[in-house]
Amino acid sequence: MNLLKRTLVTLFTGLGVVAGASATPILIDFEDVAVATGTTVSPGIMFESGGFRFSTSLAGTAFESSGLALSNDYSVGPPPSDLYPHSGSTYLGGLSFARVGVFGVSYLNTVTMESVDGLSFSLKSLDAAETFIEVTGGLLRNITFEGTTVSGNEISTMIELDGVLDGAGPGEDFEPLSFGADWSNLASLSIYSRDFFNFWHIDNIRLNTGEPISGTVASSGTFSLLILGLMLLRRKIPAH
C-alpha cells in the first residue's frame, strides 16, 4: 500500500469512529435494583441502574446513607400521617437536604447521574413526585434539574410539582416531566431541591445515550490524523 492509500485509509477509519456513533433509547425504571415490595432501602452513597450511576453529594458527611433511597410501594402509615408516592414499582428518592438538629448546619443533597460507560446522553422525560409527612409538617414542592454538557455548558430548570399525592395504591402521585432539545449531549445530570426538608422521587427516566464522552478526544485525534495525513501528503508532492 502506498503512502497516499495508507493515509486515506487511516483518515476514513478515524472519521468512521465518530460518524458510527448513534443514539440508543434507554429507560431507567429502577426495576433492576432488588427492593422488596412494601420496603424502602438505602443503597449507600451510590448505586447503578440501567447503565447509569447515581451518587449523593452527602458522601463523606455523617448523613451519607440518607441521601439516596430506593422504595417499592413503601408506606409508613395510612394517610394523612405519612404519604409516600405510588408508582406500582420501585423508584428513586433523594433527600432535599440533611441538617444537624432543627436549626443546625444544613447540607444540600445533590444526586448526580452519569453513564457507567462514559456515554453522553440526551434527557427526554421522567416521572416525578413529592412526599408529604405530617409529622414534619410539609410538602416538598419543587425539584431542580441541572445538566452539564460534554462541552461544559450548564442548563437548569426548577419544576413545581403538582402537589397531588394520595399515597399507596393506584393514584396520580407521579407526574410526567418532559425535557426539550436543550437537554442533549449531557455528561451528567444533577437533581436537588432547596424546598422543604423531605424527599423528592423520580421514576421512568427516558433518555438517549450518544457518543463516548471521550469521543471529543477521539474527534481531536481524528483532526490530528487529518493534519498528519496532510503533512505526509505534502511531503509526497514534489515542490514546484
Ligand SMILES: [Ca+2]
Ligand atoms: Ca419503577
Ligand SMILES: [Ca+2]
Ligand atoms: Ca404529584
